[in-house]
Amino acid sequence: MIVGGTAAAGSSKKARKTYLGMIHSIQLTGSAPKMPRINNPVIGFSEDVARRLHHPHDDALVVSLQIGDYNMHRVLVDNGSSADILYYPAFQQMRIDKEWLALTNAPLMGFGGTKVFPLGAIILVVTAGDYTQQITKEVTFLVVDFSSAYNAILGRPTLNSWKAVTSTYHLMIKFPTKYRVGELQGNQIAARECYIAMLEMED
Template sequence: MAREEKTREKSPTLGVIKMISGGSTDGHSNRAQKAWSRREVINVNAPSGEEEPTISFGSQDLQVVILPHNNAIFIRSKIANYNIMRVFVDSGSSINAIFQEALDQMNLKDYQLEPVETALFGSAGHTVHPQGEIVFPLTIGSEDLLKSVMVTFKVVSAPSSYNVILGRLAINDSKVVASTYH
């Protein structure tokens, strides 16, 4: 066994595979995205100034879960004062998206989409051009612990099994902690 471990340690590295992502997190040009990335690295250790609650998960959080499972995280939320079901919490997404069909069902009058130039790239390699972006208040949580933040959503006209994708931007702004097990 020890001989096999030594052999594996000496295996040459064939290359490096880096992360690929699409969609802008701040600005639409490569220059704006690089500047955003530099700011994020600089601000990692900045104190927030507010006391953070202790977050823990326990057996009580498994009451509605049938184990074993490998389910995605879907939640309910309130967006622009509409209760929205099938909101996908996706820590791998660099954007927040609301699908056009859900936006149409919200029956909002006189909303205007801000233009978006950046295309979105899905894991299957498909390119999607958002219809635009819109800012809505997002409220998540339960009766005793609610959090509301303003969120910028890319409006996507594509078939989907969910209404909204909450990506890293909304997850971080809301200070959400998700446990895929619980």
């Protein structure tokens, strides 16, 4: 689990107390802030999708996304991450000038139990799914200079903004779009390759 970063809780003690207080007030009053009404398609997963996979499995959900002008493979979808992460080697391959990074003082926890300070933050346009059932939104990535088999991590900030539903059993993400439900299938081969690569990094 990765915690910290630019999550809604903020980086100061006061911001974190306010963040916790919000949910307490909703629990006590029973009234939450109004949200805009949108078409609410029912999102489900069929057993037919699962049949395309090797079972039994405990593979991670690893997908490919269009990030900026690049088709980026080995993106880990992590419901346990409070931040969207772009690893520095992938950032370098995108040939984006380091000067585009915005300074951030929000540390991340979860990388070997130590605090890791990002090199900076960058907003990039991300597209997921197939035309016409796709979603395109700006995502704030924290760029981290840390060894990983993955190029990026898609965490809760983006998954929640997409209203995405993930299924690790089906290795799939689904999300509402203007034209019904979009989907993104995980790559089981890439998931196992990344898993083995991460284990070998520990040796």
